[in-house]
Amino acid sequence: MKTWVYIDHFKGEVQPSSWEALGLGKTFDSVTALVFGSGVETLVKAAFEYGADEVIVVDHPELGDYRAEPYASTLSALASSHTPDLILLPTTARTRELSAMAAVDLNSGVLTDVTAVEVNGDQIVFTRPIYEGKVLEKTICTARPIFVALRARSFPKPPRQEGRSGPVIRAEAKVDAQSIIAGYSTTEASVNLGDASVIVSGGRGVSNNPALGLDEKATAQKGFELIGELAAVLGGAVGASRAAVDAGYISYAHQVGQTGKVVSPDLYIACGISGAIQHLVGMRNSKLIVAINKDPEAPIFQQAHYGVVGDLFQIVPALIAAFKKRLGK
Ligand SMILES: Cc1cc2nc3c(=O)[nH]c(=O)nc-3n(C[C@H](O)[C@H](O)[C@H](O)COP(=O)(O)OP(=O)(O)OC[C@H]3O[C@@H](n4cnc5c(N)ncnc54)[C@H](O)[C@@H]3O)c2cc1C
Incomplete structure (x- = not known):
């Protein structure tokens, strides 16, 4: 052939x-x-x-x-x-x-x-x-x-x-075309979720940490800083649920799901994401799924290979420290 x-x-x-x-x-x-x-x-x-x-x-x-x-x-x-x-x-x-x-x-x-x-x-x-x-x-x-x-x-x-x-x-090109490119402008930092082997995603849960004493958006910013740090330690990319995107915590380029990107990394860590079907369709082909959620009944645990019931503001820093130690970073 x-x-x-x-x-x-x-x-x-x-x-x-x-x-x-x-x-x-x-x-x-x-x-x-x-x-x-x-x-x-x-x-x-x-x-x-x-x-x-x-x-x-x-x-x-x-x-x-x-x-x-x-x-x-x-x-x-x-x-x-x-x-x-x-x-x-x-x-x-x-x-x-x-x-x-x-x-x-x-x-x-x-x-x-x-x-x-x-x-x-x-x-x-x-x-x-x-x-x-x-x-x-x-x-x-x-x-x-x-x-x-x-x-x-x-x-x-x-x-x-x-x-x-x-x-x-x-070989020769066939260049007879009706259009020319007038220029490019970038609207947001490019995020290549499709090729990432590790994705750490945040959902609405990143905005929930009363102990910080901050408003919802400032809390979400702290939450996504943690998620970004974990992704960086693992050499991965940051993803998000639509709820996090719609709330303005992070840009649409990061959205995973039915109306976002469909991804299949080796490792997908879902933090503070409930596991709605529209999110699952974007990530359920991931080879290993880890979910961190306060609610033991969250549907994401039915898809996850490993689940951690707990507060992401405690679990994610612990994971960052453990991976840094393990990876010598
Ligand atoms: C047509 C259509 C298309 C859609 N497309 C998409 C899509 O592409 N992608 C997508 O994601 N959604 C999509 N949605 C939305 C989807 O239905 C859900 O509303 C969305 O996925 C929920 O996001 P979430 O899990 O972040 O929020 P929630 O459902 O609100 O879940 C938040 C979770 O965080 C947990 N939590 C709270 N605080 C903490 C904490 N401190 N630590 C740990 N856990 C915590 C809670 O227990 C909860 O489970 C779509 C919906 C429709 C109708």
Whole structure:
């Protein structure tokens, strides 16, 4: 099976799950990485080091900014002439539109958020969660090439082999597009919850510590400082429930759940979060869930592998101290 892997990046910063896609591609056969952009030689090198057997590179000044039209036209033109069977991508906002547009050009199909792949004779069965993770859908796609976007952290990232290299094919860009990027502005600090291996999240409970003698918002600020410190000690990211976001304790970029991010870290620590279904759908695929809550009846304990019934303002500092000692920090 001829397998391609699209290396997704924003101005040279690679979406790490692109490497997970390369790792999956290697389990089928040899794999070709696709690198589009302007001045992308370091990405070509990285693609080989993460396992690509060949790289098709399209390096053009007009591809310096990601835009759906030229990227999709370039991808579909390449796929028409080289006829791959399978094009793997990480699932991101960019790849959702890119793969959809290219698939329309090629009259083919797209599957996003794929979490498992199984080869059954000459068929490949793709699994992806639907209905907020309540049902796992198994799909076989008969069209070629199949565009398959993988959910981050669902497949292992291959080890990097420094200095590994291989053949590079330079291809032409299709840059006839109706839009140009006029500029970017950032609205809030970027939070990459999707790729975090550890997430420590806070809920409404972070605002509840009468002993501090502070108002609700100031208490929540102290609570999130503790959560941030625990996340930092563990090399993780800070998440939040919608109640914490709606109350203005933390920005939306941190929200986990149905209307926030869907995450699957190795470790998810929920602090002062009750475990409403809309929160659970965003984090229940985490490999290890630890819940800290004052209420022993909180539904989060039904999902947690480990539960601590107690006040997060006591438990989190104790965890920070214990992890610092254990990790020699
Ligand atoms: C359409 C829709 C979409 C939604 N999308 C999302 C979403 O994406 N993400 C999301 O999270 N929610 C979402 N919600 C909201 C969801 O229903 C809940 O309201 C929300 O998750 C509750 O957040 P919480 O657990 O922080 O707050 P609460 O339910 O109020 O729970 C707070 C918890 O903190 C505990 N606590 C209090 N003080 C302490 C303390 N000092 N130490 C330890 N524990 C303490 C309490 O016992 C309680 O269990 C959505 C709702 C709707 C209707």
